[in-house]
Each structure stands twice: as structure tokens, then as C-alpha cells.
Amino acid sequence: MKNQQRSEETRTRILAAALDCFARYGYAASGVAEICQAAGVSKGAFYHHFAGKQALFQSLLGDWLTDLEQTLTRAASTANSVPERLTNMARMARLIFHSNSPQTSFLLEFWSQASRDAAVRQAIIAPYRRFQRYFADLIQQGVDEGTLQPVNALAAAQTLISLTSGLFLQHLVDPQGADWAQATEDAIHLLLHGLQKPEGGAP
Amino acid sequence: MKNQQRSEETRTRILAAALDCFARYGYAASGVAEICQAAGVSKGAFYHHFAGKQALFQSLLGDWLTDLEQTLTRAASTANSVPERLTNMARMARLIFHSNSPQTSFLLEFWSQASRDAAVRQAIIAPYRRFQRYFADLIQQGVDEGTLQPVNALAAAQTLISLTSGLFLQHLVDPQGADWAQATEDAIHLLLHGLQKPEGGAP
DNA sequence: TTTAAAAAACCGACTGGTTGGTATGTTTTT
DNA sequence: AAAAACATACCAACCAGTCGGTTTTTTAAA
Structure with a gap:
């Protein structure tokens, strides 16, 4: 060989x-x-x-993040309106949750180390910022095309990422506790349509 | 003494x-x-x-969880409509985030261990279920009083918890990355009012 | 109240096992 | 022959937990 x-x-x-x-x-x-x-x-x-155990760890993190980034951007490319795209990505959660379920539980270690180790933190933050910008652009596009409310795109993107992070976190801690893929779909749907009933009528 | x-x-x-x-x-x-x-x-x-290091760890977890539970239930008791209550609780995030910021970073260890240790997992899941039921009741009440859309209360509660968990997670990983208390308020607001613009007019 | 014994709280040296990392030697490819 | 890839024995440091002993508090009998 x-x-x-x-x-x-x-x-x-x-x-x-x-x-x-x-x-x-x-x-x-x-x-x-x-x-x-x-x-x-x-x-x-x-x-x-x-170079050592820690280097291996960070290498692992890098690989996983680039994988995730590729998977996500691929999923967003096949739809028309922005709400449709978001719904599509939510549906793809099932794939992410199921595919490599046990392997992903090491992500908790990443987060844990990131809160103390600056190098690990940077490795996580950089792609996070890219995600945020990506979703912000997507949401801004939705606002421009009139399918989304005139919200602060960056804040909305942050909300979206927090929501999915939280769902993923709970999936990792308690995989059997719920159908997290379904929960993700429901949550995105709820975020899109709002929880509160509008008081006045629409114009 | x-x-x-x-x-x-x-x-x-x-x-x-x-x-x-x-x-x-x-x-x-x-x-x-x-x-x-x-x-x-x-x-x-x-x-x-x-009894050992692990016992100390779990003792720490128990104390923190009961604290959180008390703080939250206290905050929910002072408002009229359900949306108001939720907004109040969101505002209280600032308090939680700021009060004992560095100390809470050990929660990541909890989550990390919970994914592997059954005892730790149970210690986290039990209060989580209480939170979920509590919020589900609150949301159902909002549906009944007509201030919330007729949503699945349990699913909505799960969404709410996931969202806040995700925000807290990001706060722990990158405290300086954003004003997470503000982000929490924004996120709850967004969840209440919805991201997508309604297509047709209201009745 | 005094006192002695029992119990609870506390101390710190020691250990058996584990582990990340290294030094040196061997095989395989170039 | 040089270099890259791989193997193995070894080590120094560390660490959770132990154990016999000491101090402090409580109990209860004198």
C-alpha cells in the first residue's frame, strides 16, 4: 500500500x-x-x-463542524419562499438526530471545554457566527420578499439557532425522552406562526 | 461553636x-x-x-435545581394575562444570567455527565418534567383565556424550554458574545408574535 | 457542676492504580 | 540510504479514596 x-x-x-x-x-x-x-x-x-489528546479532540470538532455546515447549506438550497426553506431544514432535523445519534453526544464535551478553553471556544464560535450570518441573510431575504414580518434579522437568527441548539441539547441528554425530530418541526412551526393570538384584525 | x-x-x-x-x-x-x-x-x-466526588457533584446539582425552580415559580406569580407572565419571566433572565454567571458554567458538566450517567440524567429529567408540566399548564391557561393560539400546550412548553436552554447554553459557552439577557427577551417576544407574516386577513 | 466516656467532626500521611506522554527500536515506503 | 510510519516498554505525575490517629462536642452519670 x-x-x-x-x-x-x-x-x-x-x-x-x-x-x-x-x-x-x-x-x-x-x-x-x-x-x-x-x-x-x-x-x-x-x-x-x-500532538496530543487535546489536539485529537479539536481535530474531531473541526471535522464535525464542517460536516454540519455542508449538510445545512445543502438543505437550504431546495425551496422557493423563505418559510418553506426553514420548514425544509426543520424536517432535516430527523436526519441529523437519527443518523449518528450516539456519536454526537461528544458535542457536550465540546461545549463544556469551550467554556474554559479559549482555543476550543474560538473553534466553536467561528462557525457559529457563520451560521448566524447565514440565517440572518435568509431571514432578511424573507422580510424583503414579504413572507416574513419586519423583524430584526440578526436577533431572529440568534433565536433560531438557540432554539435548535436547545433541542439538540435535550436530545443529547435524554434521547428517549421525546421525539426530538418531531419536536424540532413543531418548534420551528410555532416560531414561524407565533404563539400569541393577534388582538386586532389585519388590514 | x-x-x-x-x-x-x-x-x-x-x-x-x-x-x-x-x-x-x-x-x-x-x-x-x-x-x-x-x-x-x-x-x-x-x-x-x-460519599465521594460524584456525590458532591450531585449534591451541587440538586441545590442549583431547587434554587432555579423557586426563582422561576416566584417570577410567574405576578402578572395578569399569560403573555404578560411569560414576558415577565423573560425579563427575569437578566437576573439569572448576571447573578452568578461564572458559577453556572458547571452546568455544562451536568449535561455532559447526564448523557452517560443514569443517576445524573434522572436528577436532571425529573425537574425538567416539572418545568414542562408547569409551562404546559400556563400555556393551556392562556389558550383557555383566549390570549394564546389554540396550540398543543405540551409541545409549546417544550419549545419554550428548548429555546431558553439553548440561550443559556450559548451564554455559558460565550458569555461575551452577545447580550444574552436581551436576546432572551427578544426570543420570547418573537415566539409570542410569530415570525411569518399571515397570508390572509383576520376575520 | 464536674467529669468521664462516647460520638461526631476533623486531620493528613499514605497507597494502589491509572494515565498522558516519551524514548528507543523496528518496519515500511520513498 | 533516508525518511516516514509504526511498535513497545517505560516513567513520572497525579488522584480518588483509605486509615489510624487527634480534636471538639455531646451525653450522661457522679
Whole structure:
């Protein structure tokens, strides 16, 4: 086998094993030796590919975030009006929730570390800002085309992200507690149509 | 000093020190010895009051949750219509966010552990269910009194909790990233009034 | 009230096991 | 032959929890 291929495969195996271990036992409880054994490689290989446990962790985070970004932007491209697009993205939640359910529980570790480690925080904040801008643009577009109320686009985007983050968080903590995919659809629907009954009639 | 007083004070000191350490360095990185030093007590005292590190952790969680529950229910009791009450509670977010900001970052550890430890999960889920029922009742009341749309109360309550959880999560990860108290008010307002512009006129 | 014993609270040195990381050697590719 | 990739034994540091002993408080008998 070519060297480059072999190397890349080992790296991938380590990443996959680490993802599994972190999700199963948590970051702190997952030893490097344990990860190596799960990946079927030696410690030498590990430290040849990664500067340390933390570096591996951040690498994992980066990969997941770029994946999410790609998935989301793809889903938004197939619809006409902005409300339709948002509904589509909400429906896609089912896919995200179900596909790699156990693996994603390591995201809690990310958030946890981000609150203390500046490097991790930056790694999370940067794509977050991109998401926010993306949704803000989308919402502004909806306002311009007249399908959305004349709201503050940035604030509305933040609300949307907070809502989905919260749903995802609860899904991670208590996967069996509810049909979170359905809950996401319901929540987006509720956000779109409003909870309060309008007092006066429309013009 | 009386024995009971002394004992209780030591226990409180340990809890406070642990809260500080967990928030600052995380659960795993905070050693029992470190906590003891910060609290000004010995290991003997520690293990006299708590069965172990994990027990201390859960004790901390319990205290925080009961505090939150009390604060919230108090805030909901002073208003007339249901939308007003919800707005009031949103305004109270500023208080929650600002009061003990750094301390609360240990909640991320809770969520993280809850996804793996059944005991921690139960400790979080039980009050969560109470919150959900409480808000569902509130929303149902709003539907009955005609101030809210005829929505599914339980689903709407879940949405409300997810939204606030998400906001709190982001506040913990990136406290300086935004005015999260304001964002909470905005978000609740948005949820109440809806994002999408109604197509037809009202009756 | 005094006192002695029992109980509760507290102390701190010690340990057995774990772990991230390293140093050195070996295999495979270039 | 050089370099990249990988393997393995090893270590120093750390850490949750223990254990025998000490101080303080309470109890209760004298």
C-alpha cells in the first residue's frame, strides 16, 4: 500500500475510535491507550499523527463542524419562499438526530471545554457566527420578499439557532425522552406562526 | 461553636469551593485535594461529609435545581394575562444570567455527565418534567383565556424550554458574545408574535 | 457542676492504580 | 540510504479514596 494511503487510513481509524470512546465514556475517561486499542494502532502511531489528546479532540470538532455546515447549506438550497426553506431544514432535523445519534453526544464535551478553553471556544464560535450570518441573510431575504414580518434579522437568527441548539441539547441528554425530530418541526412551526393570538384584525 | 453549626458550615464551604473549582477547571480537572484546599478543610472532613466526588457533584446539582425552580415559580406569580407572565419571566433572565454567571458554567458538566450517567440524567429529567408540566399548564391557561393560539400546550412548553436552554447554553459557552439577557427577551417576544407574516386577513 | 466516656467532626500521611506522554527500536515506503 | 510510519516498554505525575490517629462536642452519670 502507498504510504500516504496507509497513513491517512490510520489517522481516520484513530479519529473514529476516539469519537466512539469520547461519546461512550467522555473525554476525561477515555484514555489514549484505550483509544489506540479500539483503533487497532499503537501509541507510537497515535503520537505520530496527533500532538496530543487535546489536539485529537479539536481535530474531531473541526471535522464535525464542517460536516454540519455542508449538510445545512445543502438543505437550504431546495425551496422557493423563505418559510418553506426553514420548514425544509426543520424536517432535516430527523436526519441529523437519527443518523449518528450516539456519536454526537461528544458535542457536550465540546461545549463544556469551550467554556474554559479559549482555543476550543474560538473553534466553536467561528462557525457559529457563520451560521448566524447565514440565517440572518435568509431571514432578511424573507422580510424583503414579504413572507416574513419586519423583524430584526440578526436577533431572529440568534433565536433560531438557540432554539435548535436547545433541542439538540435535550436530545443529547435524554434521547428517549421525546421525539426530538418531531419536536424540532413543531418548534420551528410555532416560531414561524407565533404563539400569541393577534388582538386586532389585519388590514 | 455548636457541633451542628460547625458541621454545616464546613459542608457549605466544601460545596462553595467545589462549585468554584468545577466552574473554573471542570469536573475531571478538579481534584478532591484541590477542592479541600480551596475550602480550607482536610480530606478527612471532605469524606466525612460526602460519599465521594460524584456525590458532591450531585449534591451541587440538586441545590442549583431547587434554587432555579423557586426563582422561576416566584417570577410567574405576578402578572395578569399569560403573555404578560411569560414576558415577565423573560425579563427575569437578566437576573439569572448576571447573578452568578461564572458559577453556572458547571452546568455544562451536568449535561455532559447526564448523557452517560443514569443517576445524573434522572436528577436532571425529573425537574425538567416539572418545568414542562408547569409551562404546559400556563400555556393551556392562556389558550383557555383566549390570549394564546389554540396550540398543543405540551409541545409549546417544550419549545419554550428548548429555546431558553439553548440561550443559556450559548451564554455559558460565550458569555461575551452577545447580550444574552436581551436576546432572551427578544426570543420570547418573537415566539409570542410569530415570525411569518399571515397570508390572509383576520376575520 | 464536674467529669468521664462516647460520638461526631476533623486531620493528613499514605497507597494502589491509572494515565498522558516519551524514548528507543523496528518496519515500511520513498 | 533516508525518511516516514509504526511498535513497545517505560516513567513520572497525579488522584480518588483509605486509615489510624487527634480534636471538639455531646451525653450522661457522679
